[in-house]
Amino acid sequence: MMVVVWFDVTLVIILLVCGWLALTTPNLLRAVMLFIAxxxxxxxxxxxxxxxxxxxxxxxxxxxxxxxxxxxTLSAMQRASQKRRSRMEAMQxxxxxxxxxx
Amino acid sequence: xxxxxxxYTLAGVxxxxxxxxxxxxxxxxxxxxxxxNVMGTGVFMVLISIAYQxxxxxxxxxxxxxxxxxxxxxxxxxxxxxxxxTRIQALTGSARLETDxxx
Amino acid sequence: MQDxxxxxxxxxxxDTRLTQSRLLxxxxxxxxxxxxxxxxxxxxxxxxxxxxLALDSLPRSGVLNPVTAVLLNYRGYxxxxxxxxxxxxxxxxxxxxxxxxxxxxTPDTPVLATFVRLLLPLMMVVAGYMLWLGADEPGGAFQxxxxxxxxxxxxxxxxxxLPRAGRPFWLRLLLGxxxxxFVIAAVxxxxxxxxxxxxxxxxxxxxxxxxxxAAMFSIGATLAMLFIGGYPRREEAK
Numbered sequence: 455m456m457v458v459v460w461f462d463v464t465l466v467i468i469l470l471v472c473g474w475l476a477l478t479t480p481n482l483l484r485a486v487m488l489f490i491a492x493x494x495x496x497x498x499x500x501x502x503x504x505x506x507x508x509x510x511x512x513x514x515x516x517x518x519x520x521x522x523x524x525x526x527t528l529s530a531m532q533r534a535s536q537k538r539r540s541r542m543e544a545m546q547x548x549x550x551x552x553x554x555x556x
Numbered sequence: 557x558x559x560x561x562x563x564y565t566l567a568g569v570x571x572x573x574x575x576x577x578x579x580x581x582x583x584x585x586x587x588x589x590x591x592x593n594v595m596g597t598g599v600f601m602v603l604i605s606i607a608y609q610x611x612x613x614x615x616x617x618x619x620x621x622x623x624x625x626x627x628x629x630x631x632x633x634x635x636x637x638x639x640x641x642t643r644i645q646a647l648t649g650s651a652r653l654e655t656d657x658x659x
Numbered sequence: 660m661q662d663x664x665x666x667x668x669x670x671x672x673x674d675t676r677l678t679q680s681r682l683l684x685x686x687x688x689x690x691x692x693x694x695x696x697x698x699x700x701x702x703x704x705x706x707x708x709x710x711x712l713a714l715d716s717l718p719r720s721g722v723l724n725p726v727t728a729v730l731l732n733y734r735g736y737x738x739x740x741x742x743x744x745x746x747x748x749x750x751x752x753x754x755x756x757x758x759x760x761x762x763x764x765t766p767d768t769p770v771l772a773t774f775v776r777l778l779l780p781l782m783m784v785v786a787g788y789m790l791w792l793g794a795d796e797p798g799g800a801f802q803x804x805x806x807x808x809x810x811x812x813x814x815x816x817x818x819x820x821l822p823r824a825g826r827p828f829w830l831r832l833l834l835g836x837x838x839x840x841f842v843i844a845a846v847x848x849x850x851x852x853x854x855x856x857x858x859x860x861x862x863x864x865x866x867x868x869x870x871x872x873a874a875m876f877s878i879g880a881t882l883a884m885l886f887i888g889g890y891p892r893r894e895e896a897k
Binding site: 562565566569570572573574576577580581582583584586587602606607609614615616617618620621622624625627628629631632633635636638639640642643652 | 684691708709713728729738751804886
Binding site: 478479480481482485506507509510511514515518519522523526527530 | 798
């Protein structure tokens, strides 16, 4: 049986902590950032497991492009809810004015 | 003492469990998609660690090919799911799946 | 607290408190992990591997990288269907989303545009190199396609140049090229050799490279379009 290399143990621990934080931190922007870091650490794990092809795909697709997708969606969602919020505020304002007038 | 392969298999199993918990427990859709990705990574890690045959021997290429296919399909599923999530937010005003308890 | 409420309203914050029901989910997930871990530890070492078979047939596959051989030669079906899945994903996105997800806005600084202009041709070369390298070393159509996807993302983010509204024909052509090349190769070989996707060993490398390059462009275009999200329909885009 092979002896565990300390590098692998450290990598796995950091990887698991990073993944757990990405899943449980309340702020979603932070979560996405942690997920990107997590993806890069996973790519490192693939290299350790002698899978350089998979490591390349993971670093480019699993971490980079998925991160870009998540970030763009997050900003689109924030834009949409900001718009909704200002519209609702305007609506409240106008009903209040009508109430005051009537 | 456990081997490198088993270490990464266990890490993969743990990642899968973590992702499953976050997928079920947390209401925000973006988080659920993130959790799905972490679950997928866990499965990939189990596959790759099974393919690993020690530092001297060449690793099994068949699980590697499966995982590369899986990674690309996962990013497509993520893209589609994110589009669905944005659409849900546009139609209902919220990107969360609220439970009865919170509503 | 005010800030937190505002963040929640902006959909930037998620509620991750540990409530009672979540504790139950956590307990169940832990039980599942324990079961799976027990199975992982007792996993047999001597199961029938396909690796020796894959490595032994390598000289007849046309390439030297076993992963590329599995993807494009032994398990060609899988990769064909994967390319179809990519196409379906983009069709799905276009069906669901009426508008692009990202905002096309000319960057405030000329640095970004210039930098991206310099970087893009370089990335194209890297993608092509990865494709060519994939035959013998780690790399291949998927990695090259991912780099091309990155080209598309940078392109869209820096608004170097954008096609006018609508979905231009060449874009559809690019998205469908991978599936088309794969299906043409499969059907052609069916007539020539009587078997779907069974390459003659002498021409295997040529066939693989042709399919791979078409697939690479499709994968790159698909990933970039997934990033952009929905595309405005011709009549809506005014």
